[in-house]
Amino acid sequence: MQKPSLIINRKFYERDTLKVAQDLLGCFLVRDYRGKIWRALITEVEAYLGEKDLASHASRGRTPRTETMYGEPGYAYVYMIYGIYHCLNIVTEKKDFPAAVLIRSVRIESVDHRKTNGPGKLCNFLKIDRKLNRWDLTKGEKLWLEPRDPKIKLSKIQKSKRIGIDYAQHCREYLWRFSIKS
DNA sequence: CTCGGGATTGAG
């Protein structure tokens, strides 16, 4: 497989997280695993924004785990949940400001959508685990992102409450989950 | 299973 011609660059990620989250819809998450390449259309994401966001791991400040979120934008933040699943996040905003976009659902051509329609499921399918934590997504190796096809018109972005964050008090109400029809 | 917080322990 040839080197990708279009890779989303670091400036794209170094912006307001809510903007980046919505701009990622319709983009492609590309995974090269031992020479096999999948191009996954991003259809659902959630934003996690700053220490004030009680739903974010960073709400408790800098810890060894959250260090990735405080780092440079354009890196992967991968963590394990429930001891079974991995979740893939894309680090956003400037260094030292903790924020990221969780990839919740993707669609891959000729793959049953039920295999990739959840954050844990898509990591399982794309062989994404903590070895890819802090991976630089702008290198065009192993895991990177490519822009939307400008020819394809994006359906209206749906905004809704984030999933599975009942503990986050008032932050539960934020409409920081974004999706497109897929 | 992994993390992080509070509780407990124990060295000095």
Added chain:
DNA sequence: TCAATCCCGAGC
């Protein structure tokens, strides 16, 4: 007194 260690709750 305080840091290392234990333990428990929570996590899409």
